[in-house]
Amino acid sequence: KNVCFWREKNLYFVHLSRSLSFFSLQTFEKLLIANRGEIACRVIKTCKKMGIKTVAIHSDVDANAVHVKMADEAVCVGPAPTSKSYLNMDAIMEVIKKTRAQAVSLNESICCSFISSLSLQASEGVTFIGPDTHAIQAMGDKIESKLLAKNAKVNTIPGFDGVVKDADEAVRIAREIGYPVMIKASAGGGGKGMRIAWDDEETREGFRFSSQEAASSFGDDRLLIEKFIDNPRHIEIQVCSIYYYYLVLADKHGNALWLNERECSIQRRNQKVVEEAPSTFLDPETRRAMGEQAVALAKAVKYSSAGTVEFLVDSSKNFYFLEMNTRLQVEHPITECITGLDLVQEMIRVAKGYPLRHKQADIPINGWAVECRVYAEDPYKSFGLPSIGKLSQYQEPLHVPSVRVDSGIQQGSDISIYYDPMISKLITYGSNRVEALKRMEEALDNYVIRGVAHNISLLREVIIHPRFVQGDISTKFLPEVYPDGFKGHKLTDLERRELLATAASLYVAEQLRSQRFLGTPRIPIAKSKRSSWELSVRLGDGIYPVAVSKDGSSFSVEVDGMKLNVTSEWNLASPLLSVTVDGTQRTIQRLSRNASGDTSIQFLGTVYKLQILTKVAAELSKYMPEKAAEDTSSILRSPMPGAVVAVSVKPGDTVSEGQEICVIEAMKMQNSMIAAKTGKV
DSSP states (O other): OOEEEEEETTEEEEEETTEEEEEESOOOSEEEEEOOHHHHHHHHHHHHHHTOEEEEEEEGGGTTOHHHHHSSEEEEEESSSGGGTTTOHHHHHHHHHHHTOSEEEEOHHHHHHOHHHHHHHHHTTOEESSSOHHHHHHHHSHHHHHHHHHHTTOOBOOEEOSOOOSHHHHHHHHHHHOSSEEEEEEEEETTEEEEEESSHHHHHHHHHHHHHHHHHHHSOOOEEEEEOOSSOEEEEEEEEOOBEEEEEEEOTTSOEEEEEEEEEEEEETTEEEEEEESOSSOOHHHHHHHHHHHHHHHHHTTOOSEEEEEEEEOTTOOEEEEEEEOSOOTTHHHHHHHHOOOHHHHHHHHHHTOOOSOOGGGOOOOSEEEEEEEESEETTTTTOEEOOEEOSEEEOOTTSTTEEEEESOOTTOEEOSSSOOEEEEEEEEESSHHHHHHHHHHHHHTOEEESSOOOHHHHHHHHHSHHHHHTOOOTTHHHHHOTTOOOOOOOOHHHHHHHHHHHHHHHHHHHHHTTEETTEEOOOSSOOOOOEEEEEEEETTEEEEEEEEEETTEEEEEETTEEEEEEEOOOTTSSOEEEEETTEEEEEEEEEEOTTSEEEEEETTEEEEEEEEEHHHHHHHTTSOOOOOOOOTTOOOOSSOOEEEEEOOOTTOEEOTTOEEEEEEETTEEEEEEOSSOEEO
């Protein structure tokens, strides 16, 4: 009843009342996803839309993960370490047979490490969602991919095209190329196994750590060395068949498309933090030239799926091939936003053998999209050192218009030392860049994450910084803008007054609430008619007298001799509070408070610690003894949770300042811990 059904090309449409749904021609009945986290959830969503049943694999610590709950079936493949679970190809192959999955979506690390197993399984009738093993092997090896790129007339970075054997050879090659150089894992990606070296000593150290990280993350410790392009942009091209990224889409019939670029220059430790599409830097001619070279490379390797070709671009718009990622990139949602394509669906269709449905002229740039990678990291430590813990409260800002959140966690999820600390990918879309950035600012303010440290403050500061707003960015943006490290938002005098007035109003609103029971005034012995409060508020090194008076549902607050009007619904049980100060709306979060007047408020993305006392309590507080700070001068304390993988000293050793004591591995990255002073262990 009331159903319309029709067909257009390869799509069938069903109109049910006012809703419109569609499904493609038959592809697969069941698909196994050999991945975890947000990317596994992303694949499952499209499979549900296409009517494909899904099988999830998981480690023992991921038994209650979101991707496990979303899938139709789930099978444990081993303990927490990725080498024993998500990269355990024997266990994964057994699950494929057991569940009778017709297709498999693999992460790139598996593909590069188990080419022979993939070929064997493919011969048994299992289809892999992605390119064939030849393309994976060729593009997954940075040495071979660079040679292929040269043959395909793609611009490449000068460097040594062979495998570096040891630290001595690394130093010799680095001297021949000329410092600075980039040492990188041949089978690497995601910033792992990469080090910049500016001299011989850094080259030796970089060779050591890069080879260890490469072996741990990819099962392949081979390294290459190339010239480090200083202060570039990172742009990539999405292909279907910098750093700039170009996404490429190619089918099995010789067709290939480039789906415009993504600007990924905001990075820390060679890992992307903020991405956008399109780029503010490229003109149509450069965009076309980069896209055509990306497609040429895809065709040269007979690529058939979605992939990403990464370029470094200098200030004169000269571009150089960096690598090709033979997988669905983390930042693919912003390409989907400006093109209207579902890349996972396109990959599944191509894997089944269907030709691409689009021509190059059909690929638009509609609007602007921005993606922020939300990590469980402390941004005040090297722009983000990992944090672990349980998400005690979690609320995504999906009520904000034109916001998309790709995540693989939920309230109660654990962020562990075993996997990448990503919480989610936060994406906003607008008709232009200004609109997309404004929505991102609002979305970050409305994102509730409690239980772990996170990088919301850094992300918000980046997107509102004048240099970023003007498009004046490069891969050195963070160290240039914050040479002494990230310190959080620096309040202007007006913002400081707004924060003080808001905090004082919150304090009074809570005092008034404590006098009420179930919305009804308690029966007082003497009726209180108090309507004004004199407070003392400590913020940083300053102590500010603040006077608050109640005026209906709002408060009149005097700070620095200036009066501000503060209004809100004052729902103190909500994790988000919308407060208006003199007509300016702010979304704040009160994270903690105690009986001593200490409170933490997230304001403009940054968490500020305040102490709010009555005038009398403030006068008496000076008599309270202060707790002595811990003397840590003789202690080496890890700045992050992780595993000790090497100890370079023993009890009784005398060490000098700067000497390595041990190596900590956290989230697959190795970090050298050094002595802060000369002394005896």
